[in-house]
Amino acid sequence: MTFTSDSASTRFSSSFNYNNQTADAVTSTIAVFKALSVDDQLAVLWYAYTEMGKSITPAATGAARLQLAEGLLNQIKKMSHLEQLEAMRDLAAQKNTQISRSYGILSGNTKLAFWYELAELMAKGFVVPVPAGYQISRDGAQVLETLKELDFGQQITVFRKVVIEMGVDPLAD
Secondary structure (H helix, E strand, C coil), rough: CCCCCCHHHHHHHHHHHHHHHHHHHHHHHHHHHHHHCHHHHHHHHHHHHHHHHHHHHHHHHHHCHHHHHHHHHHHHHHHHHHHHHHHHHHHCCCCHHHHHCCCCCCCCHHHHHHHHHHHHHHHHHCCCCCCCCCCHHHHHHHCCCCHHHHHHHHHHHHHHHHHHHHCCCCCCC
């Protein structure tokens, strides 16, 4: 059998297409997430962390220095529910606030762990929960469904990219 570049491209094209499709799924999920309203972004994070949190947590906290975020989490816990919601909205909207700047200096893994802990605090009632009867948008629901279909590595990539860009880096120009 003669091995040509045509037969090689046919033989390996499906694996390359899979990788492209994989990258496209991650990239498109991130793009749709970013296009959501701030409240839908927060809802997606909350639902994702509560539904998929058991698998996200080990990856996030394994390398995270959550103690660096504990002060920030404690500040949020001391706020009224309205202030807590506003602080979370400010993080997602990248508003330049003290909370957003404090968050902005955290590492990517610590940011992943921060949102996980925030979801845990919401579930326990220490932080304002998603309002009863909140209806996530069609696009928000689609992001959640897409996240569920992604493999673990892809999920972490999406979450990392999303949470890293939240807040404000006080050291940036």
